[in-house]
Amino acid sequence: MNMSSSETAVRRTFDTVAGSYDQNGVEYFRPIATRLVELAALGAGEYVLDVGCGRGAALFAAADAVGPAGQVVGIDVSAAMIAKTAADLRRRHATGVVVAVMDGAAPGFGPGYFDAVIGSNSVHMVPG
Numbered sequence: 001m002n003m004s005s006s007e008t009a010v011r012r013t014f015d016t017v018a019g020s021y022d023q024n025g026v027e028y029f030r031p032i033a034t035r036l037v038e039l040a041a042l043g044a045g046e047y048v049l050d051v052g053c054g055r056g057a058a059l060f061a062a063a064d065a066v067g068p069a070g071q072v073v074g075i076d077v078s079a080a081m082i083a084k085t086a087a088d089l090r091r092r093h094a095t096g097v098v099v100a101v102m103d104g105a106a107p108g109f110g111p112g113y114f115d116a117v118i119g120s121n122s123v124h125m126v127p128g
Contacts, residue, residue: 011077014054018080022055033058033120037065045069046115051104052076052122056085062118063097073114075102 014021022029036058042048042065053059053074062072076082079101086099102108104122 007077014076014078015080018055018078018084021081021084022057029054029057029121030061033061036118036120037061040065040116040118042066042070042116042118047113048072049107049109049114049117050074051107051117051119053085053099054078054081054122056088056099058118058120059085059097059099060092060094063094066096068096071096071098073097074099075104075107077101077103 040062042062044065044067046066047070048062048066050059050062050072053076056074059072059074063070066072074082074085074097076085076099082099082101088094089097089099104119
């Protein structure tokens, strides 16, 4: 993958902060993500993509919304974020949720692959 210097800097920054990102006890990302999922009106059994999933605030809220019959795929450019979120998934014994290192600007899924695409606190980082 050929990345610009700014893309490389963003990836490195999020790799550096992954261990503490959204883990300091201050409720910031979770309420925003919860409201996003409410507004998206995700339903049971839906297939959802979470772009820039970070440590999973919207990912876990979306998983709750789609239930055991649905699936949520979380993608992030930061390998360290994905590793930490994958560990959180294992600790929670979460099912129907997968995460992968992937660029939200070109995730590689075809049109109509997902019922919904969400991105909490990440959409502003995807070039238009």
